[in-house]
Amino acid sequence: YKRKPTLINNYVQSIHYMLETSKALNINNIFKDITMSYQQRIKNNIFFRDCTWQIIFAKWLRYSPMFCSDVRINKLLKKYYSTKLIENKLDPHWVTGFIDAEGCFSVIIEISESLKSKVRISFEINLHVKDKEILYKIQSFFGVGGIYHRPDRKKSVYRVTNVNNINDVIIPHFTKYPLISKKGVDFLLWCKVVKMILNKEHLTKEGFLTILSYYAYINRGVSKKVLNYYPNIIPSDKPIIDLPNNLNPQWVSGFVAGDGGFSIYVKSAKDYVLLEKVYCRFHIAQHSKDLELMKLFIKFFDCGVVNLRSNLSTPRCDFIVQDTNSLLKKIIPHFDSYPLLNLKQEDYVCFKQWIVDFI
Structure with missing residues (x-):
């Protein structure tokens, strides 16, 4: 949009009015995403050359710890998002x-100097401590496991390690509601390890070596310590994960709550009053091995593109929607119907309000 200079004051006042009810939002400058909740404080002028933008966005981000660590948090807004949005029982x-976005299925191998080995299993979700309330909701959903906090690392973890709880609760859930990212491969191999532990097969040499073959493919593979003791581990065959024809809308919102983002970025525009233009973008980042899954988002939302990043050291792909019409007619209606439920919902509300009011 273009505005005449005489409208600048009204424009700024409107933004101030809107932003009095906002808390935090992800912003990037020229496609460099920075997530407010997880990055260190930086100076306001890292984003904007123009002084007017500094004033507008400093006001907008008044509740962001990234910009104003000493400003009192809007307690009413915090209470609303941290409790009311997740009152209802989570959809499976x-x-x-x-x-699929944030979970981890782990096999832990412990080997002593006497070559005595121990196998442990764990299902867990690691989040920033600010998002701990969704972990309590997930714990309530499963009815098993515990939540542990690491204030020194600003982390909270939901973890299930009891093999019977895993077998009776966790595995049946993902059997009925399958994982569809490549994390599903980890889960299937992990399930085999669980069954072997229940059958005491991990206590035999043959069983332990079989577990090592599964362990070699799960998550980051074999640790250096285990590899020192067992350098000739032969990985098992990988299971095949079949993608669905269509994505479930609740699954989409859960996945975006983990790996999605809502961004505003600013680019130079000489024909605009403030000499810069605001763009909005919805995006999902994932490892390139899930490229085909990312393409399903194009089909689901009926918009957007999937791009492979050129940097080979970070094999990632991104689903991106930045067309204003698509954001208004496809993205916003979905998340209005299927909320994100965690703290990322706050980003979405600010993102939506900006688009509806100012684009």
Whole structure:
């Protein structure tokens, strides 16, 4: 949009009015995303050359710890998002989607100097401590496991390690509501390890070596310590994960709550009053091995593109929607119907309000 200079004051006042009810939002400058909740404080003028933008966005981001660590938090807004948005029981598809993005199925191998080995298993979700309330909701959903906090690392973890709880609760859930990202491969191999532990097969040499073959493919593979003791581990065959024809809308919101983002970025525009233009973008980032899954988002939302990043050291792909019409007619209606439920919902509300009021 273009505005005449005489409208600048009204424009700024309107933004101030809107932003009095906002808390925090992800902003990037020229496609460099920075997430407010997880990055260190930086100076306001890192984004904007023009003094007017500094004033506008400093006011907008008044509740962001990234910009104003000493400003009192809007307690009413915090209470609203941290409790009321997640009062209802979680949808199982949403849970699977969120864990497809944020969950971890681990096999822990412990080997002593006497070559005595121990096998442990764990299902967990690691989040920033600010997002701990969704972990309590997930714990309530499953009815098992515990939540542990690491204030020194600003982390909260939901973890299930009891093999019977895993077998009776966790595995049946993901059997009924399957993971569809490549994390599903980890889950299937992890399930085999769980069964072997229940059958005491991990206590035999043959069983332990079989577990090592599964362990070699799960998450980051074999640790250096285990590899020192067992350098000739032969990885097992990988299971095949079949993608669905269509994505479940609850799964989509759960997945976006983990790996999605809502951004505003500013680019130079000489024909605009403030000499810069605001753009909005919805995006999902994922490892390039899930490229085909990312393409399903194009089909689901009926908009957007998927781009492979050129940097080979970070094999990632991104689903991106930045067309204003698509954001208004496809993205916003979806998340209005299927909320994100965690703290990322706050980003979405600010993002939506900006688009509806000013684009």
